[in-house]
Amino acid sequence: QEAPVLYDAYFGKPISDKRNNYLAGVANGTRLCTVPVQPCTKEEGRRVDGTCTNPKYPSRGASMTPLPRMLQPQFGPGNTLRPARDGSELPSARYLRTSLIADGTFANHHFSTLSTHFFVTTVADNVDLLYINRYARVSDCCLGNTPNRVNPICIPIPVPGDDPYLRIAQIRCLNLTRVITYQDLGCLPNSLPAERYSVVTPLLDLSTVYGNFEARNRMIRAYQGGELAFRMEGNREVPEGNSVFCTNNRPPEISCYNYGDDFQGNLLSGIFLTSMWFFREHNRLARQLAKINPCWTDEKLFQTARQINIAQYQYIFYYELVSEFLGRKNALSEGIIYETDGYVNDFDHRYEPGVFREYIIGIRWFHNYQPGRTDLYRNGRYLGNRPTPDDELRSGILAINNTEADLTEGSLIQPADKFDYVMAPDLAERYFGDVQLVNDLPATDIMRGRDAGLPPYNHYRKICGLKPAKHWEDFYDTIDKDKVETLRRIYDDVDDVDLMVAVYIERLLPDAYVSPILYCIMTHNLLLWRRSDKFFFEHGDFPAALTIPQLNEVRKTSIARVLCDSGDDVKHIQPAAFFRRSPWNYPVPCGKIPGIDLSKWKDDHWCPKDKE
Numbered sequence: 001q002e003a004p005v006l007y008d009a010y011f012g013k014p015i016s017d018k019r020n021n022y023l024a025g026v027a028n029g030t031r032l033c034t035v036p037v038q039p040c041t042k043e044e045g046r047r048v049d050g051t052c053t054n055p056k057y058p059s060r061g062a063s064m065t066p067l068p069r070m071l072q073p074q075f076g077p078g079n080t081l082r083p084a085r086d087g088s089e090l091p092s093a094r095y096l097r098t099s100l101i102a103d104g105t106f107a108n109h110h111f112s113t114l115s116t117h118f119f120v121t122t123v124a125d126n127v128d129l130l131y132i133n134r135y136a137r138v139s140d141c142c143l144g145n146t147p148n149r150v151n152p153i154c155i156p157i158p159v160p161g162d163d164p165y166l167r168i169a170q171i172r173c174l175n176l177t178r179v180i181t182y183q184d185l186g187c188l189p190n191s192l193p194a195e196r197y198s199v200v201t202p203l204l205d206l207s208t209v210y211g212n213f214e215a216r217n218r219m220i221r222a223y224q225g226g227e228l229a230f231r232m233e234g235n236r237e238v239p240e241g242n243s244v245f246c247t248n249n250r251p252p253e254i255s256c257y258n259y260g261d262d263f264q265g266n267l268l269s270g271i272f273l274t275s276m277w278f279f280r281e282h283n284r285l286a287r288q289l290a291k292i293n294p295c296w297t298d299e300k301l302f303q304t305a306r307q308i309n310i311a312q313y314q315y316i317f318y319y320e321l322v323s324e325f326l327g328r329k330n331a332l333s334e335g336i337i338y339e340t341d342g343y344v345n346d347f348d349h350r351y352e353p354g355v356f357r358e359y360i361i362g363i364r365w366f367h368n369y370q371p372g373r374t375d376l377y378r379n380g381r382y383l384g385n386r387p388t389p390d391d392e393l394r395s396g397i398l399a400i401n402n403t404e405a406d407l408t409e410g411s412l413i414q415p416a417d418k419f420d421y422v423m424a425p426d427l428a429e430r431y432f433g434d435v436q437l438v439n440d441l442p443a444t445d446i447m448r449g450r451d452a453g454l455p456p457y458n459h460y461r462k463i464c465g466l467k468p469a470k471h472w473e474d475f476y477d478t479i480d481k482d483k484v485e486t487l488r489r490i491y492d493d494v495d496d497v498d499l500m501v502a503v504y505i506e507r508l509l510p511d512a513y514v515s516p517i518l519y520c521i522m523t524h525n526l527l528l529w530r531r532s533d534k535f536f537f538e539h540g541d542f543p544a545a546l547t548i549p550q551l552n553e554v555r556k557t558s559i560a561r562v563l564c565d566s567g568d569d570v571k572h573i574q575p576a577a578f579f580r581r582s583p584w585n586y587p588v589p590c591g592k593i594p595g596i597d598l599s600k601w602k603d604d605h606w607c608p609k610d611k612e
């Protein structure tokens with residue numbers, strides 16, 4: 001193997017002598033601030049570490065890639081939070097939240113909870129949430145019930161004295177710390193804008209299952225039959241179970257699964273369920289391929305099973321989920337999805353792989369449709385529910401009392417929460433469960449926009465084809481009058497309004513399930529992913545691409561098929577499983593759900609064992 005070239009993690013260029021000298025003065029500077037890239041080759045497929053996703057920018061797409069931005073950041077002096085136009089502090093995010101978004105639960109008429117499980121798994125696949133460890137258990141940001149203004153990593157949320165819930169407990173401060181930046185690790189000086197550091201590949205590449213680094217990937221492979229290492233837990237095929245991250249497991253829960261990314265993979269029940277399904281899918285695909293191609297090596301089986309698995313995951317995300325959120329017709333006209341039985345060669349080497357900072361903040365809006373309780377069902381009978389935040393970092397529950405199967409059936413029957421201005425109380429008041437007395441997820445979402453230095457809503461209106469507002473009434477085109485009145489009372493200036501506040505309160509588009517500003521942000525990001533990723537499943541212009549017959553097999557599958565094949569004890573399912581059961585979407589036996597015919601991968605030529 002050729003020696004890797006060291007790229008600067010932040011700047012994305014081969015490291016210069018000057019920069020090398022700078023990093024020599026930083027503790028672990030080379031390890032933390034550079035990305036080693038093996039030279040890209042024409043023949044290869046997608047790498048686990050995300051390098052060469054776009055050979056023009058070989059380090060982009062790797063772990064530690066900075067998140068691109070739709071607009072330049074705006075911070076206060078020294079990368080502090082953006083002040084209001086008059087220089088004062090922006091209004092309390094808790095006050096904004098309780099004034100604009102209520103606590104409660106209404107059922108979504110369309111989507112099932114399965115859709116929330118899948119969606120949140122794509123988040124864990126794209127960015128790390130390691131920064132929550134800065135405040136989830138211990139922090140000094142609210143010592144003495146008072147916001148700490150001295151510690152620069154603290155961004156506590158002040159709670160007004162007349163808060164509708166917290167006045168009774170007299171809580172005046174919500175814990176929160178800033179995300180981890182290149183500056184924190186010493187990779188960048190504070191004179192440059194604070195940029196977030198994430199160790200997860202910012203791609204749709206199932207990194208929760210396969211990992212973000214080759215070394216980690218090697219640890220979780222079986223090196224036999226192309227499989228990922230597995231064991232049987234009762235009759236369930238699962239990864240090894242000795243990861244250390246399940247700090248919320250309670251006896252007798254002992255398993256904590258060795259997913260490729262075992263922090264992200266064990267984070268929430270939606271994530272550890274979905275990761276489990278795609279983990280099993282990998283091994284099922286590898287076994288089927290081995291039957292069809294008995295002479296294939298472990299490596300060939302592994303890489304092909306992984307390629308098919310990621311292809312079906314991307315297909316399901318684009319064609320079954322986000323195109324429904326954006327409206328199918330819209331998604332088609334934007335070039336997010338296509339009606340074709342050919343390739344869609346929209347790879348464009350000018351786009352750098354990554355995930356927009358605005359996307360990863362903006363889609364926090366979907367917290368709104370996340371139920372705060374997760375239902376368990378067995379054979380159509382409701383068994384009860386589990387508070388969703390209590391299952392964070394707690395995948396040990398899956399092995400106990402048939403819980404994986406019961407949660408899986410529950411996800412098909414339970415409605416997601418309605419898209420509205422009402423937030424499930426478990427997320428609105430206690431998102432770390434019993435680990436902290438109180439937290440407010442939409443308030444945190446608003447603060448994360450400020451933490452990221454996102455410019456105000458008005459600036460995004462401009463790039464998203466809406467007129468920037470000069471007067472409060474100018475917001476009426478996207479926000480109801482009563483909510484604009486509330487904004488007017490809380491903010492001093494139309495240019496102070498936070499993007500994330502607008503994402504939460506804009507009206508939904510008539511032909512989509514998202515608001516205009518979120519539609520614009522999601523569209524930008526979904527196009528970026530397609531165009532910057534040479535290996536996107538619909539691309540045909542590289543040697544390792546799927547063939548046209550193979551691609552059209554991938555287009556036959558669905559989340560329903562994945563659950564039938566790799567869910568725990570799924571025998572009947574509604575064909576559009578991200579949607580609730582209904583007369584048009586009635587459960588059918590799994591045998592009736594179409595899937596991928598792997599015979600299209602039969603290979604009469606490639607047989608190295610024969611050659612040996």
Ligand code: HEM
Binds near residue numbers: 389
């Ligand atoms: C539809 C399902 C969900 C979606 C789309 C979603 C989306 C997101 C996104 C995009 C982030 C930001 C990630 C980052 O910047 O690193 C985030 C953070 C977070 N989410 Fe969710 N989420 C979902 C479900 C949940 C659930 C069930 C919980 C459980 C309480 C939860 C709790 C959190 C927490 C605690 C954070 C970090 C808060 C912080 O910034 O400090 N999310 N979520």
